[in-house]
Amino acid sequence: MNLGFIGTGKIASSVISGIAKSNIKYKKIFISSRNKKIALSLRKKFKKVIISKTNQEIIDNSDWIFLSITP
DSSP states (O other): OEEEEEOOSHHHHHHHHHHHHSSOOOSEEEEOOSSHHHHHHHHHHOTTEEEOSSHHHHHHHOSEEEEOOOO
C-alpha cells in the first residue's frame, strides 16, 4: 500500500512520523514539496518517504491520499 500526502505542514509531518514509526504496513509515502524544509526533513528521517514533483504524481502513485491543507 502506498500513501500520499498533499500538504506538508505540522499536522501532516506528525501523522507521517507516526505512521513511519508504527506497525502499519506500507510500501512508500509520497509527499508534496509545499513546505520544502519539512519535506526534506521527513525524507531524511524515513527511507520510504518520497518527495513528489506534483500533486498529480502523488495521486497517481498512492492507494490512500491524505489532504493536509487549510481551507
